[in-house]
Amino acid sequence: MSSVLYDTPGPRAKRRNVFLSVVFFVLLALLLWWVWRTMDEKNQLTWALWKPFTESQAWTTYLLPGLANTLKAASMAMLIALPLGAVFGISRLSDHRWVRGSAGVVVEFFRAIPVLLLMLFANEFYDRYTNVTSEQRPLYAVVTGLVLYNASVLAEIVRAGILSLPRGQSEAAMAIGLRKGQTMNNVLLPQAVTAMLPAIVSQLVVIVKDTALGGVMIGFTELLNTRQTLAANYANVVQSFVVVAVIYIVLNFILTSFASWLEGRLRRSKKGTGAVLGVDDVDDINAGEVGGTTATGGGGTI
Amino acid sequence: MFDFLSDYDDPSLLGAFWTTVQLTVLSGVGSLVWGTILAAMRVSPVPLMRGFGTAYVNIVRNIPLTVIIVFTSLGLSDIFGVTMGASDFEVRGFRLAVLGFVAYTAAFVCEAIRSGINTVPLGQAEAARAIGLNFTQILRLIVLPQAFRSVIGPLANVLIALTKNTTVAAAIGVAEAALLMKEMIENEAQTLLIGAIFAFGFVVLTLPTGLILGWLSKRLAVKR
Numbered sequence: 001m002s003s004v005l006y007d008t009p010g011p012r013a014k015r016r017n018v019f020l021s022v023v024f025f026v027l028l029a030l031l032l033w034w035v036w037r038t039m040d041e042k043n044q045l046t047w048a049l050w051k052p053f054t055e056s057q058a059w060t061t062y063l064l065p066g067l068a069n070t071l072k073a074a075s076m077a078m079l080i081a082l083p084l085g086a087v088f089g090i091s092r093l094s095d096h097r098w099v100r101g102s103a104g105v106v107v108e109f110f111r112a113i114p115v116l117l118l119m120l121f122a123n124e125f126y127d128r129y130t131n132v133t134s135e136q137r138p139l140y141a142v143v144t145g146l147v148l149y150n151a152s153v154l155a156e157i158v159r160a161g162i163l164s165l166p167r168g169q170s171e172a173a174m175a176i177g178l179r180k181g182q183t184m185n186n187v188l189l190p191q192a193v194t195a196m197l198p199a200i201v202s203q204l205v206v207i208v209k210d211t212a213l214g215g216v217m218i219g220f221t222e223l224l225n226t227r228q229t230l231a232a233n234y235a236n237v238v239q240s241f242v243v244v245a246v247i248y249i250v251l252n253f254i255l256t257s258f259a260s261w262l263e264g265r266l267r268r269s270k271k272g273t274g275a276v277l278g279v280d281d282v283d284d285i286n287a288g289e290v291g292g293t294t295a296t297g298g299g300g301t302i
Numbered sequence: 303m304f305d306f307l308s309d310y311d312d313p314s315l316l317g318a319f320w321t322t323v324q325l326t327v328l329s330g331v332g333s334l335v336w337g338t339i340l341a342a343m344r345v346s347p348v349p350l351m352r353g354f355g356t357a358y359v360n361i362v363r364n365i366p367l368t369v370i371i372v373f374t375s376l377g378l379s380d381i382f383g384v385t386m387g388a389s390d391f392e393v394r395g396f397r398l399a400v401l402g403f404v405a406y407t408a409a410f411v412c413e414a415i416r417s418g419i420n421t422v423p424l425g426q427a428e429a430a431r432a433i434g435l436n437f438t439q440i441l442r443l444i445v446l447p448q449a450f451r452s453v454i455g456p457l458a459n460v461l462i463a464l465t466k467n468t469t470v471a472a473a474i475g476v477a478e479a480a481l482l483m484k485e486m487i488e489n490e491a492q493t494l495l496i497g498a499i500f501a502f503g504f505v506v507l508t509l510p511t512g513l514i515l516g517w518l519s520k521r522l523a524v525k526r
Binding site: 004006009013025038044124209211213217224237238244245251 | 346366383508
């Protein structure tokens with residue numbers, strides 16, 4: 001294997017690589033052994049602490065309802081944020097300066113604020129000014145916070161998706177006499193939606209991860225919140241953390257793989273213009289590199 | 303209108319934001335160091351190191367930061383007795399939060415640096431080898447100077463995201479901006495005003511970082 005940093009290894013480099021591998025393996029083994037021993041010393045490896053997860057009760061009472069709420073909040077947030085994001089994304093491409101400008105201010109503002117602040121604010125706002133019941137309030141607050149932040153990120157994704165299309169598309173549309181609205185609705189948007197699908201799916205990872213904030217800070221009964229009840233019941237804090245982390249990893253890994261698969265499929269496809277907004281582009285979109293605006297809300301999948 | 307602010311002095315508004323800044327700076331430096339080591343592993347010619355780097359990044363990236371931060375307190379501190387050399391409860395929470403942020407953010411720093419190295423065309427290193435430079439010379443004179451310049455933009459993103467992510471430390475009771483906002487907004491009547499004050503605080507923290515580093519990364523970008 002050759003890369004920008006090193007050439008295909010010769011005999012001496014091969015020997016050195018084997019030596020480094022062995023040293024690294026020993027270090028890694030020592031680390032694992034140390035972790036294992038520490039766990040053992042604190043009696044965290046006792047089977048009784050892990051056993052609940054092999055029985056259905058822990059899953060049906062705690063983990064699965066929690067996971068269901070996580071997925072519910074995430075999908076609701078995505079479904080509400082998408083049309084909002086589309087509106088703001090298209091507004092940012094408007095020919096009228098005041099539409100472009102005000103949409104830009106809104107988008108940049110909500111990208112610059114932590115989601116937690118938006119959730120805390122929404123929670124208090126619903127409590128004081130609306131008659132949402134106190135059981136429903138955490139869900140409302142979490143979804144509101146997620147929508148406000150992600151709509152502004154999705155707006156940037158939509159804008160980048162439209163800008164990623166070849167200029168010939170809108171020129172051809174103008175040449176056959178379509179209006180601005182027709183060009184957008186019949187030519188640009190349908191193609192942009194396909195191009196930005198992978199980016200939208202990978203933004204779902206961010207949303208899923210952010211739901212956990214609502215569980216700790218405003219008592220929304222999602223996966224991390226039900227973990228606490230579970231651990232209080234079985235007295236297995238470390239074990240429940242491991243299981244919950246694995247659930248998140250698997251869930252997000254599936255989403256990321258799906259996004260990459262979509263991206264590869266779109267890139268290979270012979271139909272269309274070949275414009276794709278990939279998984280990695282999400283970071284650039286958050287940087288505001290597209291269209292030359294300055295970065296405020298960083299992040300991608302952070 | 304702003305009278306209620308004087309009721310809060312432990313921490314005060316500025317004090318809470320100062321804690322946010324401290325969290326950001328310390329975690330930023332820590333994750334830069336650990337992220338660079340991880341990136342070095344991910345681009346190394348040793349398969350085992352590459353595997354470890356890849357596994358670390360893929361695992362840590364997919365766990366919510368909240369899970370990591372809460373675990374540092376309930377797991378590392380309460381069960382395993384990790385005190386981070388602090389007997390004081392508040393100092394310990396702060397250090398545990400920094401530990402969690404470093405572990406999490408390093409995965410993103412690693413990816414930013416790796417993508418920076420990947421932007422250097424293979425021909426640059428091949429040409430350097432052809433004129434007889436050795437490995438360290440290639441790294442020092444050809445590859446790293448170009449990689450550093452293209453890495454500033456992505457790293458600026460990570461820093462801004464980290465600034466916003468420090469609010470998660472509120473989950474383990476670190477007295478930073480989000481925790482103060484939670485306390486204020488629950489006890490005072492001026493919901494909108496408090497929301498606006500804290501939102502403004504974060505805009506003040508993230509906007510200049512984005513503007514300055516964005517300008518710098520454009521200025522230093524390698525024209526290809």
